[in-house]
Amino acid sequence: MFSWLSSVTGVGSASPADEDRGDEAGAAAAGGGGGGGGGGVSSDGELPPQPSTPMTPGSDMSGQMAGMLGRAQLLEFFQQNMELFDVPEVKKRLSDAVRAGRDPAAVTTELQEELLMAMGIEPKFGIECLGRVSFCFKDDREVMLKLYELMAKEELACDEAELGPKAFAEKMxxxxxxxxxxxxxxxxxxxxxxxxxxxxxxxxxxxxxxxxxxxxxxxxxxxxxxxxxxxxxxxxxxxxxxxxxxxxxxxxxxxxxxxxxxxxxxxx
Incomplete structure (x- = not known):
């Protein structure tokens, strides 16, 4: 679902939780026949990476409170979401939606859900958190500036889809x-x-x-x-x-x- 986006922006890479689970599975498989040596050795002669605690939404080190995305997660999401609006495939997707009679804002929500999923965050939870950013991080200047920057970028992307390239250039x-x-x-x-x-x-x-x-x-x-x-x-x-x-x-x-x-x- 998100493969065409991953090749352009890299946002489709595995989340830390996915990597950790993969590390744990690899360690278990490698250590299955290794005896009591405390962990097997991979086929290339290297020790498998030590598993860490899987990250769940809101549990990163810079998180502000339980049940809310952390600061680092939000900043990463804002940056990657803004970059999406410059991707030709995304521009086409928005334009196609307008021609089909759809609200481009609905497509931007779909994009956000796909991005959240690619980051290892449950989409519904992530969208709910985005609606609370201005309250939970109201005193964090960097987070609020990035939020407003994303909102402006999203609005311009929708305008471009609705107006077309020529009219949008004139408006700009x-x-x-x-x-x-x-x-x-x-x-x-x-x-x-x-x-x-x-x-x-x-x-x-x-x-x-x-x-x-x-x-x-x-x-x-x-x-x-x-x-x-x-x-x-x-x-x-x-x-x-x-x-x-x-x-x-x-x-x-x-x-x-x-x-x-x-x-x-x-x-x-």
């Missing part, structure tokens, strides 16, 4: 431009006093709530820039704007073409 370009515009705004905002920054962000949030009380308001970069300029004028009503003090609209846009995707999302 729009996102890149929007991020550049927002960085310009951020740099200008950082030049303001802390209290002015707080006032602007609070006012911007209030403005977004007026647009959409549901908390999903969206403002274009142009609208945010206009709002920023208005807030600046209100703070300095008697001081004329001087060239060089604040960039004009053209400087803010930095030559970037405005598009429907140039948006900054404000969420509660």
């Amino acid at each position: 370009e729009q996102m890149r431009k929007a991020q550049e515009q927002q960085m310009v705004l951020l740099k200008q905002l950082q030049k303001q006093p802390i209290e002015a920054q707080r006032e602007f962000l609070s006012s911007l949030y209030s403005q977004s709530q007026v647009r959409n009380p549901q908390g999903e308001a969206t403002m274009t970069s142009q609208e945010i820039w206009d709002f920023f300029q208005e807030q600046h004028r209100q703070r300095q009503p008697h001081q004329p704007q001087h060239a060089g003090r604040q960039p004009n609209e053209q400087q803010f846009n930095s030559g970037l073409r405005q598009g429907p995707g140039a948006e900054l999302h404000q969420r509660c």
Whole structure:
């Protein structure tokens, strides 16, 4: 079931528990006719590896609590899961699902279950643990960053499957431009006093709530820039704007073409 994935990413290798069981079986077989010497010798003249305690889900040395995947297991899973979304076979699998009328998110869950199984983790248990990561590891910066990175990667993989290569590339370009515009705004905002920054962000949030009380308001970069300029004028009503003090609209846009995707999302 997972062989095509193993050849690309190596995630289909045996789990530590499988290796341990294999070692134990090998030691028993080799020592069966070896007498009381305390363990047989393999055919190539080497002693079999000493068996260790099989690892069960949540029992690795960095585990945080019983009944939960350990830190090392989670980080390994996050990394391998993110790598899967770059595998051509996975991209095709997601695209085929969309063409068949399936939700690509359901396919990503299937992929996660297959990956968990390949890691020697019971899929249902593993999926349940993933739903508790943000609670159990809320103070672990590395784990939380990897979790959010995986979530973003999964969302983009589903978008690519639904939009197709061309439309997805256009969306990514729009996102890149929007991020550049927002960085310009951020740099200008950082030049303001802390209290002015707080006032602007609070006012911007209030403005977004007026647009959409549901908390999903969206403002274009142009609208945010206009709002920023208005807030600046209100703070300095008697001081004329001087060239060089604040960039004009053209400087803010930095030559970037405005598009429907140039948006900054404000969420509660």
